[in-house]
Structures are given as C-alpha cells and as structure tokens.
Amino acid sequence: MFIRFAVTADLHFSGSITPDIALAVESAVAEANEVVFRRGVPADAPDEQIGRITEWHADGSVVTLRIESGPYTRAHDALFRFRKLIAPVLGRHRLGLREIAVRRFTVTVPGHVPDEAVPKVPFIREVVRHGESVELELACTAADLEDRVPDRIVRLIEEKKEAALFGGKAEHWELVYESQKRPRIYAGNPTEEMLARGWLRHGASRGQWIYAPQAVRLFRALEEIVVEEIIRPLGFVEMIFPKFVPWEVWIRSGHAKGVYPEIYYVSTPKTRDPAYWEDIADTFKVTGEVPVDRIRDRLDGPIGGMCYAQCPPFWPFVQGETLANDCLPIRVFDRSGTSHRYESGGIHGIERVDEFHRIEVLWLGTADQTVETADRLHEAYRRVFDDLLELEWRSAKVTPWFMAQEGLVGESASADIGTRDYEAYLPYSDSWLEFQNVSVNGDKYPKGFTVKIQSGADCWSGCSGIGLERWTAAFLAQKGLEPAAWPEAVIRRVGEMPEIFRFL
Numbered sequence: 001m002f003i004r005f006a007v008t009a010d011l012h013f014s015g016s017i018t019p020d021i022a023l024a025v026e027s028a029v030a031e032a033n034e035v036v037f038r039r040g041v042p043a044d045a046p047d048e049q050i051g052r053i054t055e056w057h058a059d060g061s062v063v064t065l066r067i068e069s070g071p072y073t074r075a076h077d078a079l080f081r082f083r084k085l086i087a088p089v090l091g092r093h094r095l096g097l098r099e100i101a102v103r104r105f106t107v108t109v110p111g112h113v114p115d116e117a118v119p120k121v122p123f124i125r126e127v128v129r130h131g132e133s134v135e136l137e138l139a140c141t142a143a144d145l146e147d148r149v150p151d152r153i154v155r156l157i158e159e160k161k162e163a164a165l166f167g168g169k170a171e172h173w174e175l176v177y178e179s180q181k182r183p184r185i186y187a188g189n190p191t192e193e194m195l196a197r198g199w200l201r202h203g204a205s206r207g208q209w210i211y212a213p214q215a216v217r218l219f220r221a222l223e224e225i226v227v228e229e230i231i232r233p234l235g236f237v238e239m240i241f242p243k244f245v246p247w248e249v250w251i252r253s254g255h256a257k258g259v260y261p262e263i264y265y266v267s268t269p270k271t272r273d274p275a276y277w278e279d280i281a282d283t284f285k286v287t288g289e290v291p292v293d294r295i296r297d298r299l300d301g302p303i304g305g306m307c308y309a310q311c312p313p314f315w316p317f318v319q320g321e322t323l324a325n326d327c328l329p330i331r332v333f334d335r336s337g338t339s340h341r342y343e344s345g346g347i348h349g350i351e352r353v354d355e356f357h358r359i360e361v362l363w364l365g366t367a368d369q370t371v372e373t374a375d376r377l378h379e380a381y382r383r384v385f386d387d388l389l390e391l392e393w394r395s396a397k398v399t400p401w402f403m404a405q406e407g408l409v410g411e412s413a414s415a416d417i418g419t420r421d422y423e424a425y426l427p428y429s430d431s432w433l434e435f436q437n438v439s440v441n442g443d444k445y446p447k448g449f450t451v452k453i454q455s456g457a458d459c460w461s462g463c464s465g466i467g468l469e470r471w472t473a474a475f476l477a478q479k480g481l482e483p484a485a486w487p488e489a490v491i492r493r494v495g496e497m498p499e500i501f502r503f504l
C-alpha cells in the first residue's frame with residue numbers, strides 16, 4: 001500500500017480548443033506521461049506510483065485533466081509540470097492559459113489514521129475510511145497546491161500518528177550521572193518557610209512572586225557562583241536578548257508549532273489617539289472596573305508573547321549572516337529579564353511558577369565546537385554542584401527541550417544532539433526537581449535563522465537554562481534557611497541577611 005494523490009482540474013484558456021489544437025494537447029499529454037512526469041523519479045519506481053494524466057477532455061476553452069499518482073511526481077506536482085509544458089504549445093496557437101481551477105483533490109493515506117491524527121484545518125472537506133486506508137478530500141485552490149498544502153497535511157498526519165504512538169510513553173529519560181547522597185539536614189518546604197520568614201510574598205498575578213531582600217541575597221549569591229565559577233572561566237560574554245517575542249521569531253524557532261497553550265500573549269492598541277480610549281478610562285473612573293471585553297475589541301494582535309524559551313530572540317542578531325571561522329565558537333549569556341509561561345503543569349511554590357528568572361547560556365560554532373562547549377559546561381556544573389553547593393543531584397538525557405516545546409516526544413536524530421536535564425533531590429517531597437539543563441540543539445536554530453559559517457561546515461548551537469527559582473528551591477530544600485548551615489561558597493557571598501520590613 002502506498003500514498004495516493006488525485007486531482008481533477010480545469011485549465012481555462014483564452015480561446016476555444018479547436019480539433020487541431022486538441023491534437024496538440026493530446027501529444028502534450030503523451031509527452032507528459034512518458035517523459036516529463038518521470039523526471040527525477042528513480043528508475044525502479046513502479047509505473048502505477050508515478051503521476052500520470054489518466055483522462056482529459058476539452059470543452060470550449062477549457063481542458064479538464066484528471067491526474068493520479070502515488071508518491072512519485074505527486075498529482076499536484078504533475079499538474080504544474082503539465083502547465084509548464086502546455087503553455088508554449090498552445091502559445092503557438094495564440095492561446096494563453098488564464099487560470100487553473102481545482103475541481104477535486106484527494107489524498108489517500110494507507111494504514112490506520114486515528115481521529116486525533118487528522119489535522120484540524122479547514123482544508124479537509126471530508127474524511128472517508130476505506131478498510132486499511134483513509135481518503136481525505138481537500139478544498140484546495142491551485143495556489144494552495146503550489147504552497148504544498150497537501151504535503152504539509154500528510155507530514156502532519158505522520159507526526160500526529162507518531163505522537164499518538166509515543167502518547168502512552170512518558171518523556172524519554174536516561175540517567176547519565178548521580179552525585180553522592182548528602183546528609184538530610186532539612187525536610188521542610190522551602191517556599192512555605194520563605195513565606196513564614198518574609199523572604200518573599202505572592203505577586204498579584206498567577207504563579208508570580210515578589211522577592212524580598214533576603215531571597216534576592218541568595219539569588220545573587222547563586223548567580224555570582226554561576227558567573228564566577230562557570231560562565232567567566234569558559235569565556236562566555238554577556239548580551240541582552242529581547243524579552244518580547246514577535247511571531248516571526250517563534251515561526252523560525254519552531255515554537256509556533258505548539259507553544260500556544262502556555263504563552264503570555266501581547267497585544268497592542270489599534271490607535272494611540274487618547275480620544276479613542278477616553279470612554280474606557282471614564283468607565284473605570286466611574287465604575288472602578290476595567291471593561292476588559294471592550295478593550296479587547298480595540299487591540300491589534302496578539303503580535304507575539306512574553307519571553308518563553310529565552311534564546312530564540314537572540315537569533316535575529318546573526319540572522320542571514322556568515323560567521324568568520326576565527327570568531328567561533330561564539331559563547332554568550334543573557335540574564336536580562338523574566339520568562340513567562342502559563343504553566344499547564346500547574347504552579348507549585350517557587351519551583352513551578354508562571355514568571356521566572358533564568359540565566360540563558362548560548363553558544364554556536366561547528367558541531368565539534370558546540371559539543372565540546374557542552375562537555376566543558378557539564379564539567380563546570382558538576383564541580384559547582386558537588387564541591388561548592390554540595391548538592392544531592394543527578395543528570396539525565398531527555399527528549400530535547402525544543403522538541404518537547406513543539407509538542408513532539410521521543411529522541412533526537414543524532415546521539416550528539418539532545419538535552420541533558422539536571423535534577424536535584426527535594427527531601428520535603430521526596431521527589432526530583434529539574435533545576436537546569438544543557439542542550440546541543442544541532443543545526444536547528446542556524447537553519448531556522450539562516451546562519452552560516454565561513455568554512456561551509458554546518459553551524460550548530462547549544463543552550464543551557466539556569467533557573468534561579470529552581471536553583472534556590474533545590475538549595476534551600478536540601479540546606480534549610482539557616483545560613484550558618486550553608487556551604488562556605490554561599491555564605492561568604494550572602495553576607496548579612498537584610499531584614500527591612502516589619503508588619504504589625
């Protein structure tokens with residue numbers, strides 16, 4: 001069984017197809033079937049799998065074609081090859097091709113296609129199941145066919161079938177390193193303890209915290225360790241990546257394939273004209289309520305969303321460029337703002353929040369340089385977690401973050417490409433918390449943003465997300481909130497804990 005395409009299309013010409021012109025069409029059809037549709041097709045491809053015009057007729061100025069194919073020279077590709085062939089032939093009879101009208105387009109996919117694997121797109125007019133295959137009738141214009149809509153629908157079906165297959169399977173997880181056990185000196189819930197001591201308070205929004213000076217002292221101490229013990233020694237240099245992300249970036253990064261349920265969307269006013277907004281302001285002044293529904297009608301967009309993965313908005317900096325060999329590998333990091341996720345996993349303490357503070361480490365170069373940089377980061381992280389923070393932690397190879405964020409599961413294409421999660425043990429919940437990761441993302445971003453290397457080798461990149469809320473949660477869950485019990489590398493950076501608020 002193989003995939004089948006079939007199209008019936010009307011070719012509208014500028015004048016009627018007289019009998020002698022019909023003869024020219026006849027020979028063009030023969031040439032198309034025998035020669036033109038076979039171009040680029042492997043010699044051993046079975047005839048019935050190659051596109052061919054199975055019937056045609058002329059009526060007035062319209063030539064109606066029916067083209068059927070298997071996977072080779074798909075019916076819609078054959079249609080456009082025929083258009084290229086017939087135009088000059090009828091041009092000699094002073095006839096021009098006005099328009100191609102698609103009357104019917106079907107694609108028949110072999111094998112079982114579960115309902116959830118049928119894409120939810122308006123192009124699919126009807127789904128008919130025949131035993132071991134499913135026939136989709138598509139509502140496509142000639143432009144949609146040129147846009148390869150059927151091919152994308154077929155690819156999406158394959159992806160959904162695979163995801164449904166993996167559906168039952170949890171994310172890929174393969175242990176890489178396990179630290180020594182550490183004495184259990186604390187078993188409390190760090191967020192509750194921090195609340196009790198006034199180290200933080202709930203922000204006004206879902207999954208958002210306001211960090212008091214005490215928590216920030218610890219945040220900054222951990223951040224200093226990251227910068228002094230990992231980032232600087234490995235030669236990473238600070239940049240500032242944008243924190244509002246337009247669709248264009250998420251289209252190129254692939255996030256537009258599946259991040260919709262978790263985005264904090266951003267919209268803009270249709271106009272800045274104060275008069276346009278006066279009634280909204282007046283309504284609030286009179287009622288004390290913000291008329292959100294009426295505001296919604298006055299917005300453009302959403303034009304994108306708040307920072308989600310933190311690295312994608314970097315890539316327009318190098319987009320379309322070729323990097324000189326001698327400037328590679330590029331090693332940068334960003335800690336300039338918050339990331340926002342409308343966490344579908346539910347919020348929990350400071351471990352899983354909607355608004356978090358991450359240091360995003362990013363590097364790019366040849367495949368070797370990218371893998372080598374990841375390895376050096378792993379070494380530096382291990383030294384920090386084992387010798388400076390004295391944590392109980394482990395690391396594991398998991399489904400690459402960029403696949404997970406596109407709703408895919410499973411493993412990456414090559415062994416070098418993938419994500420390694422770092423997890424810390426939380427005594428209070430007897431569970432493991434992912435507190436950071438290191439990924440080799442292969443050529444995904446350089447391809448998405450057309451970045452090349454002078455030598456012509458593939459450009460690869462990697463990134464590592466250090467979540468300060470997660471580092472803090474892991475550290476406090478294991479060490480408690482008494483600085484006296486903390487490792488020296490942290491105490492000397494925290495100094496005196498400032499207590500400035502006193503609530504009555």
Ligand SMILES: Nc1ncnc2c1ncn2[C@@H]1O[C@H](COS(=O)(=O)NC(=O)[C@@H](N)CO)[C@@H](O)[C@H]1O
Pocket residue numbers: 308309310311341343350351352353354356358360401434435436437463464465466467468469470
């Ligand atoms: N909801 C959240 N709350 C707190 N920290 C989070 C949250 N989501 C992610 N993080 C932090 O951000 C890190 C990286 O997030 S990730 O989705 O796994 N990976 C990426 O987005 C990559 N671009 C690397 O940053 C996580 O390891 C964690 O430390």
Ligand SMILES: [Zn+2]
Pocket residue numbers: 309310311312360463464465
């Ligand atoms: Zn990243």
